[in-house]
Amino acid sequence: MNLYQDERLPLILEELKRHQRITVEQICARFGVSRDTARRDLVKLEEQKVIIRTRGGAILPSAHQEVKGYHQRLETVSKEKKQIGEKAASFIHEGDRLILDTSTTVQALADFFPNVRCTIVTNSINLADLLSAKKHADIQLLGGKLEKKHRYLYGASVIERLRSYYVDKLFLGVVGISEHGLTIAHEEDGMVKRTMLQQAKQKIVLADHSKIGVTDYFKLADLSDIDVLITDRSPPYSFHQLLQQYGVELVITGEETEE
Structure with a gap:
Protein backbone atom coordinates (compact mmCIF):
# COMPACT_ATOMS: atom_id res chain seq x y z
CA MET A 1 0.00 0.00 0.00
CA LEU A 60 -4.24 8.13 22.61
CA PRO A 61 -4.05 10.98 25.13
CA SER A 62 -6.54 10.81 28.00
CA ALA A 63 -9.68 12.87 27.55
CA HIS A 64 -10.12 14.55 30.90
CA GLN A 65 -13.71 15.59 30.52
CA GLU A 66 -15.52 17.21 33.41
CA VAL A 67 -18.12 14.94 34.95
CA LYS A 68 -21.43 16.79 34.69
CA GLY A 69 -23.66 17.41 37.69
CA TYR A 70 -26.28 14.81 38.56
CA HIS A 71 -29.25 16.73 37.16
CA GLN A 72 -27.37 17.44 33.91
CA ARG A 73 -26.55 13.74 33.57
CA LEU A 74 -30.15 12.74 34.25
CA GLU A 75 -31.30 15.00 31.42
CA THR A 76 -29.03 13.11 29.03
CA VAL A 77 -29.73 9.53 30.11
CA SER A 78 -29.32 7.73 26.83
CA LYS A 79 -31.35 4.98 25.23
CA GLU A 80 -28.32 2.73 25.81
CA LYS A 81 -28.35 3.39 29.57
CA LYS A 82 -32.08 2.66 29.72
CA GLN A 83 -31.49 -0.64 27.92
CA ILE A 84 -28.73 -1.48 30.38
CA GLY A 85 -31.02 -0.56 33.29
CA GLU A 86 -33.76 -2.82 31.96
CA LYS A 87 -31.35 -5.74 31.59
CA ALA A 88 -29.92 -5.12 35.08
CA ALA A 89 -33.41 -5.19 36.59
CA SER A 90 -33.83 -8.76 35.30
CA PHE A 91 -31.06 -9.82 37.72
CA ILE A 92 -33.20 -8.82 40.75
CA HIS A 93 -35.27 -11.56 42.40
CA GLU A 94 -37.60 -12.07 45.34
CA GLY A 95 -35.84 -11.69 48.67
CA ASP A 96 -32.64 -10.18 47.28
CA ARG A 97 -30.50 -7.89 49.40
CA LEU A 98 -28.96 -5.25 47.15
CA ILE A 99 -26.52 -2.35 47.13
CA LEU A 100 -27.18 0.30 44.47
CA ASP A 101 -24.63 3.01 43.87
CA THR A 102 -25.17 6.59 42.73
CA SER A 103 -24.55 6.48 38.98
CA THR A 104 -27.22 7.50 36.48
CA THR A 105 -26.76 4.16 34.70
CA VAL A 106 -27.70 2.38 37.92
CA GLN A 107 -30.59 4.81 38.43
CA ALA A 108 -31.86 3.81 34.98
CA LEU A 109 -32.87 0.43 36.41
CA ALA A 110 -35.35 2.13 38.79
CA ASP A 111 -37.87 2.46 35.93
CA PHE A 112 -37.75 -1.31 35.45
CA PHE A 113 -37.45 -2.37 39.08
CA PRO A 114 -39.48 -5.57 39.61
CA ASN A 115 -42.33 -5.74 42.12
CA VAL A 116 -40.55 -8.09 44.53
CA ARG A 117 -39.73 -8.04 48.20
CA CYS A 118 -36.14 -6.91 48.59
CA THR A 119 -33.80 -4.83 50.72
CA ILE A 120 -31.91 -1.94 49.14
CA VAL A 121 -28.86 -0.22 50.59
CA THR A 122 -27.82 2.99 48.81
CA ASN A 123 -26.12 6.34 49.29
CA SER A 124 -28.06 7.92 46.41
CA ILE A 125 -30.71 10.44 47.45
CA ASN A 126 -32.45 10.23 44.08
CA LEU A 127 -32.57 6.43 44.01
CA ALA A 128 -33.97 6.26 47.54
CA ASP A 129 -36.67 8.72 46.52
CA LEU A 130 -37.56 6.89 43.31
CA LEU A 131 -37.64 3.44 44.89
CA SER A 132 -39.68 4.61 47.88
CA ALA A 133 -42.69 4.19 45.59
CA LYS A 134 -42.00 0.44 45.41
CA LYS A 135 -44.35 -1.14 47.94
CA HIS A 136 -42.17 -4.14 48.76
CA ALA A 137 -38.78 -2.42 48.77
CA ASP A 138 -37.15 -1.91 52.17
CA ILE A 139 -34.69 0.97 51.73
CA GLN A 140 -31.65 1.73 53.88
CA LEU A 141 -30.25 5.18 53.01
CA LEU A 142 -26.66 5.54 54.16
CA GLY A 143 -26.06 8.78 56.05
CA GLY A 144 -22.98 10.92 55.53
CA LYS A 145 -21.73 14.14 54.01
CA LEU A 146 -23.81 15.38 51.06
CA GLU A 147 -22.08 15.90 47.73
CA LYS A 148 -24.53 18.51 46.42
CA LYS A 149 -23.56 18.57 42.75
CA HIS A 150 -23.66 14.81 42.24
CA ARG A 151 -26.40 14.00 44.79
CA TYR A 152 -24.70 11.33 46.88
CA LEU A 153 -23.66 10.82 50.48
CA TYR A 154 -20.06 9.97 51.26
CA GLY A 155 -17.42 9.97 53.96
CA ALA A 156 -16.23 7.83 56.86
CA SER A 157 -19.73 7.32 58.27
CA VAL A 158 -21.02 5.91 54.95
CA ILE A 159 -18.08 3.51 54.68
CA GLU A 160 -18.40 2.41 58.31
CA ARG A 161 -22.12 1.76 57.92
CA LEU A 162 -21.61 -0.13 54.66
CA ARG A 163 -19.30 -2.57 56.41
CA SER A 164 -22.23 -3.68 58.56
CA TYR A 165 -24.16 -5.03 55.56
CA TYR A 166 -23.60 -8.20 53.54
CA VAL A 167 -25.73 -8.37 50.42
CA ASP A 168 -26.46 -10.68 47.50
CA LYS A 169 -25.81 -8.24 44.65
CA LEU A 170 -24.17 -4.91 43.95
CA PHE A 171 -25.08 -2.76 40.93
CA LEU A 172 -22.21 -0.38 40.22
CA GLY A 173 -21.55 2.36 37.68
CA VAL A 174 -18.10 3.61 36.66
CA VAL A 175 -16.54 6.39 34.62
CA GLY A 176 -14.11 3.98 32.98
CA ILE A 177 -13.45 0.25 32.67
CA SER A 178 -10.25 -0.87 30.95
CA GLU A 179 -7.25 -3.16 31.28
CA HIS A 180 -6.32 -0.95 34.25
CA GLY A 181 -9.52 -1.87 36.08
CA LEU A 182 -12.51 0.18 37.24
CA THR A 183 -11.98 3.92 37.59
CA ILE A 184 -13.95 6.93 38.75
CA ALA A 185 -13.45 10.71 38.68
CA HIS A 186 -13.65 11.43 42.42
CA GLU A 187 -11.68 9.69 45.14
CA GLU A 188 -14.36 10.07 47.83
CA ASP A 189 -16.92 8.37 45.58
CA GLY A 190 -14.37 5.70 44.67
CA MET A 191 -13.68 4.82 48.31
CA VAL A 192 -17.40 4.23 48.90
CA LYS A 193 -17.69 2.10 45.75
CA ARG A 194 -14.63 0.09 46.79
CA THR A 195 -16.30 -0.75 50.09
CA MET A 196 -19.53 -1.67 48.30
CA LEU A 197 -17.59 -4.23 46.26
CA GLN A 198 -16.31 -5.85 49.44
CA GLN A 199 -19.80 -6.33 50.85
CA ALA A 200 -21.53 -8.09 47.93
CA LYS A 201 -21.52 -11.72 46.82
CA GLN A 202 -22.16 -10.82 43.16
CA LYS A 203 -20.69 -7.64 41.70
CA ILE A 204 -22.49 -6.33 38.60
CA VAL A 205 -21.04 -3.37 36.69
CA LEU A 206 -23.26 -1.28 34.41
CA ALA A 207 -21.34 0.61 31.73
CA ASP A 208 -22.34 1.80 28.27
CA HIS A 209 -19.88 1.37 25.40
CA SER A 210 -18.37 4.85 25.87
CA LYS A 211 -16.91 3.77 29.24
CA ILE A 212 -15.05 0.74 27.85
CA GLY A 213 -11.35 1.32 27.28
CA VAL A 214 -11.43 4.49 29.39
CA THR A 215 -9.16 5.01 32.41
CA ASP A 216 -10.07 7.89 34.71
CA TYR A 217 -8.46 9.39 37.84
CA PHE A 218 -9.12 7.02 40.76
CA LYS A 219 -8.88 3.24 40.57
CA LEU A 220 -11.39 1.47 42.78
CA ALA A 221 -10.99 -2.16 41.66
CA ASP A 222 -9.40 -4.62 39.25
CA LEU A 223 -11.34 -6.49 36.57
CA SER A 224 -10.85 -9.64 38.66
CA ASP A 225 -12.94 -8.03 41.43
CA ILE A 226 -16.19 -8.09 39.43
CA ASP A 227 -18.50 -10.87 38.24
CA VAL A 228 -20.71 -9.36 35.51
CA LEU A 229 -20.44 -6.49 33.03
CA ILE A 230 -23.67 -5.30 31.41
CA THR A 231 -23.13 -3.06 28.38
CA ASP A 232 -24.89 -2.09 25.16
CA ARG A 233 -22.32 -3.06 22.52
CA SER A 234 -19.81 -5.85 22.11
CA PRO A 235 -16.41 -4.53 23.28
CA PRO A 236 -13.20 -4.82 21.23
CA TYR A 237 -11.88 -8.37 20.91
CA SER A 238 -8.83 -7.67 23.11
CA PHE A 239 -11.03 -6.42 25.96
CA HIS A 240 -13.42 -9.33 25.51
CA GLN A 241 -10.44 -11.65 25.94
CA LEU A 242 -9.47 -9.84 29.15
CA LEU A 243 -12.96 -10.34 30.56
CA GLN A 244 -12.76 -14.05 29.80
CA GLN A 245 -9.32 -14.23 31.40
CA TYR A 246 -10.68 -12.80 34.65
CA GLY A 247 -13.91 -14.81 34.58
CA VAL A 248 -16.19 -11.79 34.05
CA GLU A 249 -19.55 -12.64 32.50
CA LEU A 250 -20.36 -10.30 29.61
CA VAL A 251 -24.00 -9.37 29.05
CA ILE A 252 -24.85 -7.25 26.01
CA THR A 253 -28.32 -5.73 25.82
CA GLY A 254 -30.37 -7.34 23.08
CA GLU A 255 -27.97 -10.28 22.78
CA GLU A 256 -27.57 -13.62 24.47
CA THR A 257 -25.25 -13.84 27.48
CA GLU A 258 -21.68 -14.64 26.53
CA GLU A 259 -19.50 -16.79 28.78
Missing part, protein backbone atom coordinates in the same frame (compact mmCIF):
# COMPACT_ATOMS: atom_id res chain seq x y z
CA ASN A 2 1.81 3.08 -1.29
CA LEU A 3 0.40 6.07 0.56
CA TYR A 4 1.79 9.50 1.25
CA GLN A 5 2.28 10.50 4.88
CA ASP A 6 -0.73 12.82 4.92
CA GLU A 7 -2.83 9.88 3.72
CA ARG A 8 -1.42 7.47 6.33
CA LEU A 9 -1.79 9.70 9.37
CA PRO A 10 -5.63 9.72 9.57
CA LEU A 11 -5.64 5.94 9.01
CA ILE A 12 -3.16 5.45 11.87
CA LEU A 13 -5.43 7.57 14.06
CA GLU A 14 -8.42 5.42 13.11
CA GLU A 15 -6.51 2.30 14.16
CA LEU A 16 -5.59 3.97 17.44
CA LYS A 17 -9.18 4.93 18.19
CA ARG A 18 -10.28 1.39 17.44
CA HIS A 19 -7.63 -0.42 19.52
CA GLN A 20 -6.45 2.29 22.01
CA ARG A 21 -2.77 1.68 21.12
CA ILE A 22 -0.56 0.88 18.11
CA THR A 23 3.02 -0.33 17.66
CA VAL A 24 5.66 0.58 15.10
CA GLU A 25 5.53 -3.02 13.87
CA GLN A 26 1.78 -2.79 13.30
CA ILE A 27 2.18 0.40 11.27
CA CYS A 28 4.89 -1.29 9.16
CA ALA A 29 2.70 -4.33 8.51
CA ARG A 30 -0.47 -2.34 7.90
CA PHE A 31 0.99 0.22 5.49
CA GLY A 32 4.05 -1.56 4.08
CA VAL A 33 6.53 1.06 5.32
CA SER A 34 9.90 0.90 7.07
CA ARG A 35 10.36 1.31 10.83
CA ASP A 36 11.96 4.72 10.24
CA THR A 37 8.94 5.87 8.23
CA ALA A 38 6.56 4.56 10.91
CA ARG A 39 8.49 6.45 13.59
CA ARG A 40 8.37 9.65 11.52
CA ASP A 41 4.60 9.24 11.22
CA LEU A 42 4.30 8.97 15.00
CA VAL A 43 6.54 11.99 15.51
CA LYS A 44 4.30 13.99 13.18
CA LEU A 45 1.14 12.90 15.03
CA GLU A 46 2.78 13.78 18.35
CA GLU A 47 3.60 17.25 17.02
CA GLN A 48 -0.11 17.62 16.19
CA LYS A 49 -0.82 16.68 19.85
CA VAL A 50 -3.24 13.88 18.90
CA ILE A 51 -1.14 10.96 20.25
CA ILE A 52 1.32 10.17 23.01
CA ARG A 53 4.39 8.26 21.85
CA THR A 54 5.43 5.27 23.93
CA ARG A 55 8.33 2.87 23.74
CA GLY A 56 7.71 1.03 20.49
CA GLY A 57 4.46 2.75 19.53
CA ALA A 58 1.76 5.19 20.62
CA ILE A 59 -1.44 5.59 22.63
Whole structure:
Protein backbone atom coordinates (compact mmCIF):
# COMPACT_ATOMS: atom_id res chain seq x y z
CA MET A 1 0.00 0.00 0.00
CA ASN A 2 1.81 3.08 -1.29
CA LEU A 3 0.40 6.07 0.56
CA TYR A 4 1.79 9.50 1.25
CA GLN A 5 2.28 10.50 4.88
CA ASP A 6 -0.73 12.82 4.92
CA GLU A 7 -2.83 9.88 3.72
CA ARG A 8 -1.42 7.47 6.33
CA LEU A 9 -1.79 9.70 9.37
CA PRO A 10 -5.63 9.72 9.57
CA LEU A 11 -5.64 5.94 9.01
CA ILE A 12 -3.16 5.45 11.87
CA LEU A 13 -5.43 7.57 14.06
CA GLU A 14 -8.42 5.42 13.11
CA GLU A 15 -6.51 2.30 14.16
CA LEU A 16 -5.59 3.97 17.44
CA LYS A 17 -9.18 4.93 18.19
CA ARG A 18 -10.28 1.39 17.44
CA HIS A 19 -7.63 -0.42 19.52
CA GLN A 20 -6.45 2.29 22.01
CA ARG A 21 -2.77 1.68 21.12
CA ILE A 22 -0.56 0.88 18.11
CA THR A 23 3.02 -0.33 17.66
CA VAL A 24 5.66 0.58 15.10
CA GLU A 25 5.53 -3.02 13.87
CA GLN A 26 1.78 -2.79 13.30
CA ILE A 27 2.18 0.40 11.27
CA CYS A 28 4.89 -1.29 9.16
CA ALA A 29 2.70 -4.33 8.51
CA ARG A 30 -0.47 -2.34 7.90
CA PHE A 31 0.99 0.22 5.49
CA GLY A 32 4.05 -1.56 4.08
CA VAL A 33 6.53 1.06 5.32
CA SER A 34 9.90 0.90 7.07
CA ARG A 35 10.36 1.31 10.83
CA ASP A 36 11.96 4.72 10.24
CA THR A 37 8.94 5.87 8.23
CA ALA A 38 6.56 4.56 10.91
CA ARG A 39 8.49 6.45 13.59
CA ARG A 40 8.37 9.65 11.52
CA ASP A 41 4.60 9.24 11.22
CA LEU A 42 4.30 8.97 15.00
CA VAL A 43 6.54 11.99 15.51
CA LYS A 44 4.30 13.99 13.18
CA LEU A 45 1.14 12.90 15.03
CA GLU A 46 2.78 13.78 18.35
CA GLU A 47 3.60 17.25 17.02
CA GLN A 48 -0.11 17.62 16.19
CA LYS A 49 -0.82 16.68 19.85
CA VAL A 50 -3.24 13.88 18.90
CA ILE A 51 -1.14 10.96 20.25
CA ILE A 52 1.32 10.17 23.01
CA ARG A 53 4.39 8.26 21.85
CA THR A 54 5.43 5.27 23.93
CA ARG A 55 8.33 2.87 23.74
CA GLY A 56 7.71 1.03 20.49
CA GLY A 57 4.46 2.75 19.53
CA ALA A 58 1.76 5.19 20.62
CA ILE A 59 -1.44 5.59 22.63
CA LEU A 60 -4.24 8.13 22.61
CA PRO A 61 -4.05 10.98 25.13
CA SER A 62 -6.54 10.81 28.00
CA ALA A 63 -9.68 12.87 27.55
CA HIS A 64 -10.12 14.55 30.90
CA GLN A 65 -13.71 15.59 30.52
CA GLU A 66 -15.52 17.21 33.41
CA VAL A 67 -18.12 14.94 34.95
CA LYS A 68 -21.43 16.79 34.69
CA GLY A 69 -23.66 17.41 37.69
CA TYR A 70 -26.28 14.81 38.56
CA HIS A 71 -29.25 16.73 37.16
CA GLN A 72 -27.37 17.44 33.91
CA ARG A 73 -26.55 13.74 33.57
CA LEU A 74 -30.15 12.74 34.25
CA GLU A 75 -31.30 15.00 31.42
CA THR A 76 -29.03 13.11 29.03
CA VAL A 77 -29.73 9.53 30.11
CA SER A 78 -29.32 7.73 26.83
CA LYS A 79 -31.35 4.98 25.23
CA GLU A 80 -28.32 2.73 25.81
CA LYS A 81 -28.35 3.39 29.57
CA LYS A 82 -32.08 2.66 29.72
CA GLN A 83 -31.49 -0.64 27.92
CA ILE A 84 -28.73 -1.48 30.38
CA GLY A 85 -31.02 -0.56 33.29
CA GLU A 86 -33.76 -2.82 31.96
CA LYS A 87 -31.35 -5.74 31.59
CA ALA A 88 -29.92 -5.12 35.08
CA ALA A 89 -33.41 -5.19 36.59
CA SER A 90 -33.83 -8.76 35.30
CA PHE A 91 -31.06 -9.82 37.72
CA ILE A 92 -33.20 -8.82 40.75
CA HIS A 93 -35.27 -11.56 42.40
CA GLU A 94 -37.60 -12.07 45.34
CA GLY A 95 -35.84 -11.69 48.67
CA ASP A 96 -32.64 -10.18 47.28
CA ARG A 97 -30.50 -7.89 49.40
CA LEU A 98 -28.96 -5.25 47.15
CA ILE A 99 -26.52 -2.35 47.13
CA LEU A 100 -27.18 0.30 44.47
CA ASP A 101 -24.63 3.01 43.87
CA THR A 102 -25.17 6.59 42.73
CA SER A 103 -24.55 6.48 38.98
CA THR A 104 -27.22 7.50 36.48
CA THR A 105 -26.76 4.16 34.70
CA VAL A 106 -27.70 2.38 37.92
CA GLN A 107 -30.59 4.81 38.43
CA ALA A 108 -31.86 3.81 34.98
CA LEU A 109 -32.87 0.43 36.41
CA ALA A 110 -35.35 2.13 38.79
CA ASP A 111 -37.87 2.46 35.93
CA PHE A 112 -37.75 -1.31 35.45
CA PHE A 113 -37.45 -2.37 39.08
CA PRO A 114 -39.48 -5.57 39.61
CA ASN A 115 -42.33 -5.74 42.12
CA VAL A 116 -40.55 -8.09 44.53
CA ARG A 117 -39.73 -8.04 48.20
CA CYS A 118 -36.14 -6.91 48.59
CA THR A 119 -33.80 -4.83 50.72
CA ILE A 120 -31.91 -1.94 49.14
CA VAL A 121 -28.86 -0.22 50.59
CA THR A 122 -27.82 2.99 48.81
CA ASN A 123 -26.12 6.34 49.29
CA SER A 124 -28.06 7.92 46.41
CA ILE A 125 -30.71 10.44 47.45
CA ASN A 126 -32.45 10.23 44.08
CA LEU A 127 -32.57 6.43 44.01
CA ALA A 128 -33.97 6.26 47.54
CA ASP A 129 -36.67 8.72 46.52
CA LEU A 130 -37.56 6.89 43.31
CA LEU A 131 -37.64 3.44 44.89
CA SER A 132 -39.68 4.61 47.88
CA ALA A 133 -42.69 4.19 45.59
CA LYS A 134 -42.00 0.44 45.41
CA LYS A 135 -44.35 -1.14 47.94
CA HIS A 136 -42.17 -4.14 48.76
CA ALA A 137 -38.78 -2.42 48.77
CA ASP A 138 -37.15 -1.91 52.17
CA ILE A 139 -34.69 0.97 51.73
CA GLN A 140 -31.65 1.73 53.88
CA LEU A 141 -30.25 5.18 53.01
CA LEU A 142 -26.66 5.54 54.16
CA GLY A 143 -26.06 8.78 56.05
CA GLY A 144 -22.98 10.92 55.53
CA LYS A 145 -21.73 14.14 54.01
CA LEU A 146 -23.81 15.38 51.06
CA GLU A 147 -22.08 15.90 47.73
CA LYS A 148 -24.53 18.51 46.42
CA LYS A 149 -23.56 18.57 42.75
CA HIS A 150 -23.66 14.81 42.24
CA ARG A 151 -26.40 14.00 44.79
CA TYR A 152 -24.70 11.33 46.88
CA LEU A 153 -23.66 10.82 50.48
CA TYR A 154 -20.06 9.97 51.26
CA GLY A 155 -17.42 9.97 53.96
CA ALA A 156 -16.23 7.83 56.86
CA SER A 157 -19.73 7.32 58.27
CA VAL A 158 -21.02 5.91 54.95
CA ILE A 159 -18.08 3.51 54.68
CA GLU A 160 -18.40 2.41 58.31
CA ARG A 161 -22.12 1.76 57.92
CA LEU A 162 -21.61 -0.13 54.66
CA ARG A 163 -19.30 -2.57 56.41
CA SER A 164 -22.23 -3.68 58.56
CA TYR A 165 -24.16 -5.03 55.56
CA TYR A 166 -23.60 -8.20 53.54
CA VAL A 167 -25.73 -8.37 50.42
CA ASP A 168 -26.46 -10.68 47.50
CA LYS A 169 -25.81 -8.24 44.65
CA LEU A 170 -24.17 -4.91 43.95
CA PHE A 171 -25.08 -2.76 40.93
CA LEU A 172 -22.21 -0.38 40.22
CA GLY A 173 -21.55 2.36 37.68
CA VAL A 174 -18.10 3.61 36.66
CA VAL A 175 -16.54 6.39 34.62
CA GLY A 176 -14.11 3.98 32.98
CA ILE A 177 -13.45 0.25 32.67
CA SER A 178 -10.25 -0.87 30.95
CA GLU A 179 -7.25 -3.16 31.28
CA HIS A 180 -6.32 -0.95 34.25
CA GLY A 181 -9.52 -1.87 36.08
CA LEU A 182 -12.51 0.18 37.24
CA THR A 183 -11.98 3.92 37.59
CA ILE A 184 -13.95 6.93 38.75
CA ALA A 185 -13.45 10.71 38.68
CA HIS A 186 -13.65 11.43 42.42
CA GLU A 187 -11.68 9.69 45.14
CA GLU A 188 -14.36 10.07 47.83
CA ASP A 189 -16.92 8.37 45.58
CA GLY A 190 -14.37 5.70 44.67
CA MET A 191 -13.68 4.82 48.31
CA VAL A 192 -17.40 4.23 48.90
CA LYS A 193 -17.69 2.10 45.75
CA ARG A 194 -14.63 0.09 46.79
CA THR A 195 -16.30 -0.75 50.09
CA MET A 196 -19.53 -1.67 48.30
CA LEU A 197 -17.59 -4.23 46.26
CA GLN A 198 -16.31 -5.85 49.44
CA GLN A 199 -19.80 -6.33 50.85
CA ALA A 200 -21.53 -8.09 47.93
CA LYS A 201 -21.52 -11.72 46.82
CA GLN A 202 -22.16 -10.82 43.16
CA LYS A 203 -20.69 -7.64 41.70
CA ILE A 204 -22.49 -6.33 38.60
CA VAL A 205 -21.04 -3.37 36.69
CA LEU A 206 -23.26 -1.28 34.41
CA ALA A 207 -21.34 0.61 31.73
CA ASP A 208 -22.34 1.80 28.27
CA HIS A 209 -19.88 1.37 25.40
CA SER A 210 -18.37 4.85 25.87
CA LYS A 211 -16.91 3.77 29.24
CA ILE A 212 -15.05 0.74 27.85
CA GLY A 213 -11.35 1.32 27.28
CA VAL A 214 -11.43 4.49 29.39
CA THR A 215 -9.16 5.01 32.41
CA ASP A 216 -10.07 7.89 34.71
CA TYR A 217 -8.46 9.39 37.84
CA PHE A 218 -9.12 7.02 40.76
CA LYS A 219 -8.88 3.24 40.57
CA LEU A 220 -11.39 1.47 42.78
CA ALA A 221 -10.99 -2.16 41.66
CA ASP A 222 -9.40 -4.62 39.25
CA LEU A 223 -11.34 -6.49 36.57
CA SER A 224 -10.85 -9.64 38.66
CA ASP A 225 -12.94 -8.03 41.43
CA ILE A 226 -16.19 -8.09 39.43
CA ASP A 227 -18.50 -10.87 38.24
CA VAL A 228 -20.71 -9.36 35.51
CA LEU A 229 -20.44 -6.49 33.03
CA ILE A 230 -23.67 -5.30 31.41
CA THR A 231 -23.13 -3.06 28.38
CA ASP A 232 -24.89 -2.09 25.16
CA ARG A 233 -22.32 -3.06 22.52
CA SER A 234 -19.81 -5.85 22.11
CA PRO A 235 -16.41 -4.53 23.28
CA PRO A 236 -13.20 -4.82 21.23
CA TYR A 237 -11.88 -8.37 20.91
CA SER A 238 -8.83 -7.67 23.11
CA PHE A 239 -11.03 -6.42 25.96
CA HIS A 240 -13.42 -9.33 25.51
CA GLN A 241 -10.44 -11.65 25.94
CA LEU A 242 -9.47 -9.84 29.15
CA LEU A 243 -12.96 -10.34 30.56
CA GLN A 244 -12.76 -14.05 29.80
CA GLN A 245 -9.32 -14.23 31.40
CA TYR A 246 -10.68 -12.80 34.65
CA GLY A 247 -13.91 -14.81 34.58
CA VAL A 248 -16.19 -11.79 34.05
CA GLU A 249 -19.55 -12.64 32.50
CA LEU A 250 -20.36 -10.30 29.61
CA VAL A 251 -24.00 -9.37 29.05
CA ILE A 252 -24.85 -7.25 26.01
CA THR A 253 -28.32 -5.73 25.82
CA GLY A 254 -30.37 -7.34 23.08
CA GLU A 255 -27.97 -10.28 22.78
CA GLU A 256 -27.57 -13.62 24.47
CA THR A 257 -25.25 -13.84 27.48
CA GLU A 258 -21.68 -14.64 26.53
CA GLU A 259 -19.50 -16.79 28.78
